Amino acid sequence: DIQMTQSPSSLSASVGDRVTITCRASQIIDISLNWYQQKPGKAPKLLIYAASSLQSGVPSRFSGSGSGTDFSLTIASLQPEDFATYYCQQSFNIPRTFGQGTKLEI
Amino acid sequence: EVQLVESGGGLVQPGGSLRLSCAASGFTFSRYWMHWVRQVPGKGLVWVSRINNDESRTNYADSVKGRFTISRDNANNTLYLQMNSLRAEDTAVYYCVRGNYGSGTYYYYYYMDVWGKGTTVTVSS
Numbered sequence: 001d002i003q004m005t006q007s008p009s010s011l012s013a014s015v016g017d018r019v020t021i022t023c024r025a026s027q028i029i030d031i032s033l034n035w036y037q038q039k040p041g042k043a044p045k046l047l048i049y050a051a052s053s054l055q056s057g058v059p060s061r062f063s064g065s066g067s068g069t070d071f072s073l074t075i076a077s078l079q080p081e082d083f084a085t086y087y088c089q090q091s092f093n094i095p096r097t098f099g100q101g102t103k104l105e106i
Numbered sequence: 107e108v109q110l111v112e113s114g115g116g117l118v119q120p121g122g123s124l125r126l127s128c129a130a131s132g133f134t135f136s137r138y139w140m141h142w143v144r145q146v147p148g149k150g151l152v153w154v155s156r157i158n159n160d161e162s163r164t165n166y167a168d169s170v171k172g173r174f175t176i177s178r179d180n181a182n183n184t185l186y187l188q189m190n191s192l193r194a195e196d197t198a199v200y201y202c203v204r205g206n207y208g209s210g211t212y213y214y215y216y217y218m219d220v221w222g223k224g225t226t227v228t229v230s231s
Contacts, residue, residue, distance in 0.1 A: 034217045036151075043201055043224055044151065049217035050208065087151055091216035094165045096141070096153040 002026050002090050006099035013104060017078045021102045023071045023088035032092035035064055035073045038101075039084045047086075048073060078104075108132035108220050110202045115225030122192050122229070128185040128202030128222055136160075136180040139205035141218060142187050144198035144227075152198075155187065156205060170196075192229045199224040 003026035013019050023033065031051040036044040046055045048064035051071055061076040075082055083106055088099040114126040126142070142154040155166045155176040164176050175188040185202055204220035 030213060032215055036218075038151075043221040045221070046217060046219045049219070050210075050215040053208075055219065089151070089218075094156070095167050096156075098151040098153070101150050 001095055002029065002092060002097050004088055004090055004097050004099040006086075006088055006102050008102060009100065010103040010105060012106070013078055014106070015078050015080055019075050019078060019104065021073045021086055021088075021104075023066075023073070023099050025069045025071075025090055025092075028068050029090045029092035031067050032090055033064075033066065033071045034089045034091060035062075036087045036089065037082075037084045038087065044087065108204075110204065110220055110222035112200065112202050112222045112225035115200065115227045117228045117230065118192055119231050120193060120229055123188070123190045124192065124227060126187040126189065126200055126202075126225060126227070128187075130183045130185065130202075130204075133204070133220075135178075135183040139207075140176075140178060140185045141203040141205055142176065142185075143201045143203050143218070143221075144196075145201070145224075146198045154200070157185070189227070192227075194229050197227060197229045199226050 005024045007022050033051045035048040037047050038044040047058050047062050052064045063074050085101045085103045087101050109131045111129045118124050139158050141156040144154050145151050157164045157176045173191045177186045201224045202222040203218040206219045207216045
């Protein structure tokens with residue numbers, strides 16, 4: 001199975017900050033990397049697919065980059081509604097695997 | 107509106123069975139692969155299973171292989187997860203998820219773009 005490792009596991013930031021979350025795959029996965037946001041008690045929401053493509057309706061302050069084994073999610077200017085947990089997920093092969101999550105706190 | 111609504115969760119004893127359902131609406135269900143993903147409260151997301159659009163291909167996580175069966179009814183826009191021989195470690199919120207894909211010049215990419223709200227399964231005596 002492909003292991004996905006996110007860092008940091010938690011992050012404290014303020015409204016207006018620029019933050020970056022990284023995700024590393026245990027083997028090359030090309031651009032088969034997706035990012036999801038989850039708020040407490042809610043289902044995950046797709047933010048970024050194919051490493052850098054913004055899902056429809058997602059604000060442009062979210063961006064993704066990377067290929068191969070190293071990826072990142074950047075939020076350009078944090079808004080109050082962005083405080084949540086973020087997960088990366090590889091779609092290179094089965095089983096699909098997720099990172100452990102990064103909790104973004106105020 | 108594109109929507110997935112899970113049902114069928116509940117409390118079951120270890121060794122028991124449960125069948126989850128997921129009603130799809132707002133899109134052509136028969137064109138999409140579908141997944142189940144679970145999450146222990148307070149923990150991360152874990153992929154469980156997937157099924158292709160015509161039910162000819164299925165995959166499972168090792169932790170559920172031989173105990174869970176994914177299926178679908180395209181005529182009624184419904185996805186199922188039959189869970190047998192349930193264990194305490196199967197306790198989780200189960201999400202029904204739509205799989206989608208796109209393509210570049212030389213590759214395909216896959217993602218999960220629509221999620222249900224989840225149904226809770228508790229395995230306990």
